[in-house]
Amino acid sequence: MKVLVLNSGSSSLKFQLFTLDSLDNDKCQLLASGLIEQIGETQSSSQIEFRNEQQLLENVKQTSIISDHQQALELMTKECARNNFLKQPSLNNEISPLN
Numbered sequence: 135m136k137v138l139v140l141n142s143g144s145s146s147l148k149f150q151l152f153t154l155d156s157l158d159n160d161k162c163q164l165l166a167s168g169l170i171e172q173i174g175e176t177q178s179s180s181q182i183e184f185r186n187e188q189q190l191l192e193n194v195k196q197t198s199i200i201s202d203h204q205q206a207l208e209l210m211t212k213e214c215a216r217n218n219f220l221k222q223p224s225l226n227n228e229i230s231p232l233n
Contacts, residue, residue, distance in 0.1 A: 136220075137162065145173045147206040151219060163187065165219045170206040180209060184217045192217065 135155075141148040151166040168182035178200035184191045194213060200206050214220040 136165070142203060145175065146171045147173065147203060147210070149210055151214060166214055166217070168210060168213075170200060170209065173200050173203060173206050178206075180206075182210070182213050184219065 135153070137152045137154050139150045139152070147170045149166075149168055150164060152162040153165055154162045164185050166182060166184050168180065170178065170180040172178045176199070177197055179197045180195070180200070182194045184194075198209075200209065211220060
């Protein structure tokens with residue numbers, strides 16, 4: 135199971151993507167984390183890190199125009215899919231909300 139933790143501000147999106155064996159087990163592994171800033175501004179920046187165990191695999195930094203939080207989520211899921219942490223660039227099939 136994958137667990138996505140989001141922290142959404144007025145012009146930023148922070149996230150962490152974990153893999154979890156089961157809800158009864160506290161053992162989880164950080165797969166990816168990132169920060170997308172200046173959403174809605176003329177120049178947005180993003181930094182996303184991908185990990186395997188405790189080792190950093192890739193650090194993606196880029197600047198672009200991200201007009202809203204939906205585009206920020208699309209960037210996040212696209213990058214996670216490109217690094218094979220999500221099967222497709224969509225949250226619909228792999229991430230379920232927890233209460």
